[in-house]
Amino acid sequence: MPELDxxxxxxxxxxxxNAFTLLVRRHQQPLIxxxxxxxxxxxxxxxxxxxxxxxxxxxxxxxxxxxxHFKTWMYHIASNLCKNELRNRxxxxxxxxxxxxxxxxxxxxxxxxxxxxxxxxxNSDFQPEVALERKELRxxxxxxxxxxxxxxxxxxxLRDLQGLSYDEISEVLELRSGTTKSRINRAxxxxxxxxxxxx
Amino acid sequence: MNCLQAEEHxxxxxxxxxxxxxxxxxxxxxxxxxxxxxxYARFQESVKAVQELPQIEPSPYFMSTLQQRLATEQRQPRGxxxxxxxxxxxxxxxxxxxxxxxSGMVALILAAAGTYFYQEGPxxxxxxxxxxxxxxxxxxxxxxxxxxxxxxxxxxRLVGDNSQLQQRSVRSxxxxxxxxxxxxxxxxxxxxxxxxxx
Ligand SMILES: [Zn+2]
Numbered sequence: 098m099p100e101l102d103x104x105x106x107x108x109x110x111x112x113x114x115n116a117f118t119l120l121v122r123r124h125q126q127p128l129i130x131x132x133x134x135x136x137x138x139x140x141x142x143x144x145x146x147x148x149x150x151x152x153x154x155x156x157x158x159x160x161x162x163x164x165x166h167f168k169t170w171m172y173h174i175a176s177n178l179c180k181n182e183l184r185n186r187x188x189x190x191x192x193x194x195x196x197x198x199x200x201x202x203x204x205x206x207x208x209x210x211x212x213x214x215x216x217x218x219x220n221s222d223f224q225p226e227v228a229l230e231r232k233e234l235r236x237x238x239x240x241x242x243x244x245x246x247x248x249x250x251x252x253x254x255l256r257d258l259q260g261l262s263y264d265e266i267s268e269v270l271e272l273r274s275g276t277t278k279s280r281i282n283r284a285x286x287x288x289x290x291x292x293x294x295x296x
Numbered sequence: 297m298n299c300l301q302a303e304e305h306x307x308x309x310x311x312x313x314x315x316x317x318x319x320x321x322x323x324x325x326x327x328x329x330x331x332x333x334x335x336y337a338r339f340q341e342s343v344k345a346v347q348e349l350p351q352i353e354p355s356p357y358f359m360s361t362l363q364q365r366l367a368t369e370q371r372q373p374r375g376x377x378x379x380x381x382x383x384x385x386x387x388x389x390x391x392x393x394x395x396x397x398x399s400g401m402v403a404l405i406l407a408a409a410g411t412y413f414y415q416e417g418p419x420x421x422x423x424x425x426x427x428x429x430x431x432x433x434x435x436x437x438x439x440x441x442x443x444x445x446x447x448x449x450x451x452x453r454l455v456g457d458n459s460q461l462q463q464r465s466v467r468s469x470x471x472x473x474x475x476x477x478x479x480x481x482x483x484x485x486x487x488x489x490x491x492x493x494x
Contacts, residue, residue, distance in 0.1 A: 121362060130352045139352060146354070147362045151369055238346055257346045282307040289335070289342045296341045 102167035106160050117157075121150055124171060127259055131172065135254045136179050137243040145182060149175040169268040172261070176251060176269060183247070234295050241291035245284055252277055253284035297321040302332050306339045 102123070108116035128149060133142035152174050153160075160170070242250060252270060255261045261269070267277045289296070302325045308314045309322055326332050 118359070118363075121359065125354050125358055126351065129354045129358070133352045134349070142352070143355060143358055143361075147358070147365055150362055151365060154366060155369070234345060235349060238349060242346070253346075257343060258349060278307065279304070282304065285307060285339060285343055285346075286303060288346060289339050292342050292345070293338075296338055296345060 106157065106167060110157055110160070117154060120167070124168070128171065128175060131254060131259050132175055132179055134239070134242065134258050135251060136183060137239065141182065145175065145178050148178055166265070166268065169265050172255065172259070172269040180247065237292060237295050241288050244291065245287055249280050249284035249287065252280045253288070256281050297325040299329060299332055302326065302329070303335070306336055310340060310343065
């Protein structure tokens with residue numbers, strides 16, 4: 098409901114601190130999911146999500162509800178922060194993070210994997226073997242996403258994990274609609290190839 | 297339509313956004329190409345698998361940590377660098393106005409002279425061979441002030457360091473030139489904004 102976001106921003110601009118808290122509550126979960134999936138690092142995702150909200154909070158006076166849409170504005174800020182974060186990380190550091198989050202190993206010590214599974218929807222007829230397969234598939238998917246070049250990964254995550262429309266993604270990434278569409282199709286084709294052993 | 301062209305339309309067909317003509321061409325090709333049938337089926341499965349990844353939830357501390365960070369941001373609305381820049385601009389603007397230019401110059405000269413004599417006392421009342429250790433080491437500490445200190449409180453700590461250093465003395469160090477001493481002492485009673493350019 099974009100109208101509510103605009104109203105909350107307006108209220109916040111007029112000094113209603115509670116309006117900002119409500120905005121954060123509405124968007125914190127999708128924002129953290131987006132960042133964690135995009136940069137493949139759950140621990141840094143919270144920090145970057147907070148940084149995104151701080152930027153929004155600082156630029157609140159410049160927010161014009163008639164022009165910008167809160168959601169695309171938020172993803173635009175977050176995308177830029179993530180790109181900077183990835184750029185600032187050394188090659189070695191990134192490799193380390195990839196290993197921590199993505200390896201297909203099923204060691205119990207890997208809390209990241211456990212967390213990702215824990216946030217999955219509950220399954221009434223639980224079968225350990227099926228769960229393990231599903232877990233392997235999820236790890237493989239996250240790894241495959243992480244391996245995509247940034248310019249394909251970003252629109253794919255916005256589309257298939259955040260559920261944004263093509264128009265919204267074009268707004269977030271400041272791309273022409275045709276470019277957005279072809280990048281998402283290309284990203285999906287690349288994923289299909291990477292997931293060949295599983296699907 | 298060939299296989300490569302068909303592949304280009306996988307997403308649009310999946311999301312039902314193809315125009316009539318392209319749709320016809322796509323479905324004709326798929327109907328007669330086994331390879332594309334297979335690849336399109338895998339494409340659909342893999343998109344579905346990605347979309348079904350679980351959502352990552354925020355930790356219970358997310359909101360409270362954010363509120364703490366926001367409170368800190370509110371307490372320090374402007375960086376020291378920004379204050380330094382605006383401080384300088386304000387000073388220069390004032391001096392540019394002819395009415396204030398003269399009195400401004402006089403004030404600066406008086407401040408410089410005051411600094412000089414203020415420092416003369418403790419330094420020159422000692423044994424004439426003993427001079428402050430300050431010249432280069434302190435200068436290096438003081439010059440980068442605006443970048444180094446995040447808040448205006450910290451220069452006061454530096455003043456403490458200054459006086460401690462000045463009490464120490466070293467034999468046969470040559471007396472530093474006046475502008476160096478001016479620079480050192482200036483920090484002790486001016487704010488960050490003016491010490492930036494000195
Ligand atoms: Zn074909």
